[in-house]
Amino acid sequence: MEILEYGFMxxxxxASLMVGLVxxxxxxxxxxxxxxxxxxxxxxxxxxxxxxxxxxxxxPVGTALVAAVLGAVLIELVRARGRTSGDVALAxxxxxxxxxxxxxxxxxxxxxxxNLDAYLxxxxxxxxxxxxxxxxxxxxxxxGVVALLGRRLYAVSDDExxxxxxxxxxxxxxxxxxxxxxxxxxxxxRVVGLLLISALMIVPSAVAQLVARSFRTxxxxxxxxxxxxxxxxxxxxxxxxxxSGGTIVLLxxxxxxxxxxxxAVRDTSARRRHRRRxxxxxxxxxxxxxxxxxxxxxHGDHVDYDHxxxxxxPHRTGAGxxxxxxxxxxxxxxxxxxxxxx
Amino acid sequence: xxxxxGAGPGRGPAIRLRDASIGYGDVSIxxxxxxxxxHGEAVAVLGSNGSGKTTLARGLLGLAAVLDGExxxxxxxxxxxxxxxxxxxxxxxxxxxxxxVPATVRExxxxxxxxxxxxxxxxxxxxxxxxxxxxxxxxLSDRMNDPVASLSGGQQxxxxxxxxxxxxxxxxxxxxxxxxxxxxxxxxxxxxLADVSATGTTLAVVxxxxxxLAGVLRRAVVVDHGRISYDGPLAGAEPGTGGHHHSDDPxxxxxxxxxxxxxxxxxxxxxxxxxxx
Ligand SMILES: Nc1ncnc2c1ncn2[C@@H]1O[C@H](COP(=O)(O)OP(=O)(O)OP(=O)(O)O)[C@@H](O)[C@H]1O
Ligand SMILES: [Mg+2]
Ligand SMILES: [Zn+2]
Ligand SMILES: [Zn+2]
Ligand SMILES: [Zn+2]
Ligand SMILES: [Zn+2]
Numbered sequence: 101m102e103i104l105e106y107g108f109m110x111x112x113x114x115a116s117l118m119v120g121l122v123x124x125x126x127x128x129x130x131x132x133x134x135x136x137x138x139x140x141x142x143x144x145x146x147x148x149x150x151x152x153x154x155x156x157x158x159x160p161v162g163t164a165l166v167a168a169v170l171g172a173v174l175i176e177l178v179r180a181r182g183r184t185s186g187d188v189a190l191a192x193x194x195x196x197x198x199x200x201x202x203x204x205x206x207x208x209x210x211x212x213x214x215n216l217d218a219y220l221x222x223x224x225x226x227x228x229x230x231x232x233x234x235x236x237x238x239x240x241x242x243x244g245v246v247a248l249l250g251r252r253l254y255a256v257s258d259d260e261x262x263x264x265x266x267x268x269x270x271x272x273x274x275x276x277x278x279x280x281x282x283x284x285x286x287x288x289x290r291v292v293g294l295l296l297i298s299a300l301m302i303v304p305s306a307v308a309q310l311v312a313r314s315f316r317t318x319x320x321x322x323x324x325x326x327x328x329x330x331x332x333x334x335x336x337x338x339x340x341x342x343x344s345g346g347t348i349v350l351l352x353x354x355x356x357x358x359x360x361x362x363x364a365v366r367d368t369s370a371r372r373r374h375r376r377r378x379x380x381x382x383x384x385x386x387x388x389x390x391x392x393x394x395x396x397x398x399h400g401d402h403v404d405y406d407h408x409x410x411x412x413x414p415h416r417t418g419a420g421x422x423x424x425x426x427x428x429x430x431x432x433x434x435x436x437x438x439x440x441x442x
Numbered sequence: 443x444x445x446x447x448g449a450g451p452g453r454g455p456a457i458r459l460r461d462a463s464i465g466y467g468d469v470s471i472x473x474x475x476x477x478x479x480x481h482g483e484a485v486a487v488l489g490s491n492g493s494g495k496t497t498l499a500r501g502l503l504g505l506a507a508v509l510d511g512e513x514x515x516x517x518x519x520x521x522x523x524x525x526x527x528x529x530x531x532x533x534x535x536x537x538x539x540x541x542x543v544p545a546t547v548r549e550x551x552x553x554x555x556x557x558x559x560x561x562x563x564x565x566x567x568x569x570x571x572x573x574x575x576x577x578x579x580x581x582l583s584d585r586m587n588d589p590v591a592s593l594s595g596g597q598q599x600x601x602x603x604x605x606x607x608x609x610x611x612x613x614x615x616x617x618x619x620x621x622x623x624x625x626x627x628x629x630x631x632x633x634x635l636a637d638v639s640a641t642g643t644t645l646a647v648v649x650x651x652x653x654x655l656a657g658v659l660r661r662a663v664v665v666d667h668g669r670i671s672y673d674g675p676l677a678g679a680e681p682g683t684g685g686h687h688h689s690d691d692p693x694x695x696x697x698x699x700x701x702x703x704x705x706x707x708x709x710x711x712x713x714x715x716x717x718x719x
Contacts, residue, residue: 132543248562255553258541262534265503266557266609267527305543313589315545401584 103338111232112224112334112344116291118239119300120330120348123288124308124322125246126280127301131309133257138175138278139301141194142285143294145171147201150219150289154208160219161234161286164294168282171197176275222293222345224337231290238283245280246319253277254315291334293345300326303352310359329355377425388414388423399426454517456481456613456644457502462511464494464501470509471497472668481612484635484645484658486676489665495648496535498665499617502646503532516613528558531611533602533619535648544589547601551577554608576608577601579634581627596622603631607638614638617648620655629654652676 103109123139130136149167153160171193178189205216218226246253256263256273264270281301288297308321333348340347388394394405394412404411404426411426457479463470472494479485487495500506501513504521513520516529531554554576555569565573577583580600585593590601603619614635620628632654639645639658647659656676664672 128543132541134542251552251565252556252561254545254549255556258545258550258553259534261505262532262553262605263557265505265532265534266530266554266611268557269561309543312544313546314587315541315543315549318543 103335108225108227109338111227111229112291112338113331114232115227115235115287116330116334116344116348117327118235119284119288119292119297120327121323122239122242122326123284123292123297123300123330124304124326125243125319126277126284128305128308128315128319128322129253129257129277130281131302131305132254132315133260133277136302137298139281139285139298140295141175141190141197142168142171142278142282143288143297144194144201145197146282146285146289146294147219148197148204149201150294151201151204151208154215155204159230159234161231161289164289165234165238165283165286167197168285169279172278172282173275176271176278179274180271217343218293219289220293220295220345221343222288222291222296222348224291224334224344227290235287235290238287242280242283242287245276249273249276250319288345291330291344292348293343296345296349299349299352300330303349303356304329307352307356307359310363325352325355374424378423388412454514455479456483456516457646458512458514460512462501462513463509464497464506464513465509466497466506468509470668471506472501472665474511475668475670477663477670477673479644479646479661481644482639482642484639484660485647486652486655486659486662487646487648487665488650488652488662489671493665494668495665496617497668499615499646499648502615503530527560528556528609529612531606531609531614533606533616535617535621536602541590544591546587547577547582547590547593547604548573548586550590550601551604551608554605557609572610573608576604579607579630580604581630596624596627599623600627600631607634611643613644613646615646618650619647620649620651620653625654631655632658 104113127136127139130138146164146168149164150160152158152167153163156163174193175190178193202216215226217223252268252273253276255268256270257277260270260274263273284301285294285297288294288300292300304322304325305318307325308318312318312321329352330348333351334344336342336351337344337347386392388396388405390396392405394407397404397406397411399411399413402413402415404413405423406412412423413426414423455478457477459475459477462472462475462477464472464475475498487498489495497506501508502515502520508520551573552565552569555565555573559565559569574583574586577586580603582593582597582600582604585597590598593601599619599622603616606614606616620631623631635645635647635655635658645659647655649655652659659676662672662674662676663670
């Protein structure tokens with residue numbers, strides 16, 4: 101592939117792979133905690149770190165990491181102390197972060213400050229070899245912590261009050277999560293951008309939530325989706341010459357809309373199929389019961405009636421008793437999930 | 443009246459409030475209350491809406507501020523770190539589980555084990571079987587892998603009860619565990635709580651109608667406008683419900699938590715109590 105012949109594209113694709121994997125792995129917990137915008141806020145804060153790095157001619161990735169982690173710890177401390185004042189304090193921190201970043205960057209020598217867009221929205225040409233190394237370390241640490249503490253992070257995100265009541269270290273776990281978010285924000289700096297990273301944390305999770313049944317599957321699925329949209333978006337931005345961050349996020353949102361639409365179609369057709377099945381039975385009305393002449397067949401948690409080789413499952417709806425078809429008799433042994441439940 | 447079991451030699455009671463005021467901000471909701479609950483006691487906390495029952499329970503758990511006096515739980519002042527660490531189980535009054543992300547019954551109940559495991563230990567096979575037992579005890583074994591959001595309100599309530607049971611705690615604080623729960627499941631819960639109580643676990647159950655739990659909860663504390671207006675046998679607090687005391691359950695004042703697998707909470711037993719729902 102021609103695209104892989106360029107060193108900057110190799111680095112950009114590596115970076116997009118890592119951020120695509122890490123952002124949703126952290127984002128699912130934020131969604132659960134109903135704190136989806138924390139990534140956005142820490143992105144603002146990281147901008148001040150970037151500016152400090154540019155001004156002092158140190159690697160902006162390092163200074164951004166310091167700023168974002170400090171911001172994360174500060175936010176959790178503020179949140180732990182109070183409620184209403186905390187909200188205002190967050191806003192001050194976030195907007196202070198972006199304002200500080202913009203002003204400081206404007207003080208930088210000519211030519212430097214024009215990089216602002218790249219930091220905010222991602223640019224594939226900017227990933228350096230040193231960046232990739234730092235990103236790899238961040239990726240391993242974040243994934244390691246999620247693997248180690250995931251269940252605790254879930255517990256605290258799901259029901260903070262219960263966690264506190266039974267003696268889990270709530271503040272410490274919240275700080276760990278906020279720090280993971282800060283790391284993820286910095287990881288996103290090159291290909292996704294500080295203003296858009298939140299989307300890559302949240303949207304893959306939103307897609308996964310639509311189809312997953314457990315928290316664990318939601319995490320895995322969100323990570324898979326993240327990797328796909330991130331790598332595909334980076335590739336697309338190379339060919340289309342668009343900013344990588346925006347392309348990745350648009351792709352993720354497109355996927356979200358697609359899955360939502362597909363599910364809506366599936367539900368409607370399932371409802372229609374259900375109505376059709378009910379109609380089938382309505383064509384030969386008959387109330388099954390003991391001694392009705394049909395063989396009762398235990399089926400999972402209920403009893404169906406064998407009618408000419410197919411199973412009728414009685415169930416009650418607002419309109420009265422009716423019968424669903426539960427498939428052919430011979431195959432109907434495992435307790436299948438009642439897909440046709442209204 | 444003090445606890446029927448009283449304080450064992452060498453250690454304090456399970457719960458002790460001395461002239462305690464509990465509230466939010468600087469407003470005392472529960473004011474100047476004295477209460478002692480011995481290890482292994484089973485207490486019903488009764489009272490009208492807004493009387494302060496939940497506030498009292500939350501005060502015991504460090505979720506509402508102790509504004510005055512002393513509150514000690516399992517021998518340690520509330521709020522001192524490192525918290526109760528899995529020795530306390532809790533069913534909040536909130537009626538449903540509703541995280542934004544789907545989670546299965548197994549996952550939610552699994553949280554009940556975490557506080558016992560410290561920060562890093564993973565759920566082992568033993569923990570998993572306790573989780574299964576706890577879910578069986580509330581009659582939801584067949585919904586184990588279903589998303590909690592797909593359960594009915596009363597079933598979700600039972601999931602929260604299972605989460606508390608899975609902690610195998612020394613002190614079990616339940617805030618209206620039977621609200622919105624059908625009669626058969628209430629009977630099942632009463633049977634499980636009788637077993638749990640027989641192991642020496644201390645129970646404090648906030649409720650409006652003791653119903654089947656009347657057989658388990660022997661002592662009643664009535665909260666009225668933030669004060670305790672009655673403390674004595676349940677029969678005296680609730681005329682007409684005191685008929686069925688379980689005087690045959692031996693209470694071991696050990697209070698070291700219980701082992702779910704040693705109770706009668708096998709899936710079959712739970713289902714039998716549930717009348718095969
Ligand atoms: N978070 C809170 N902040 C401020 N006041 C509160 C808070 N929670 C409860 N209160 C107040 O404390 C009082 C007692 O409430 P509490 O929830 O303890 O009552 P309760 O006895 O549990 O009632 P119910 O039977 O309705 O559950 C009420 O007047 C309520 O307004
Ligand atoms: Mg209450
Ligand atoms: Zn028939
Ligand atoms: Zn038929
Ligand atoms: Zn039907
Ligand atoms: Zn069937």
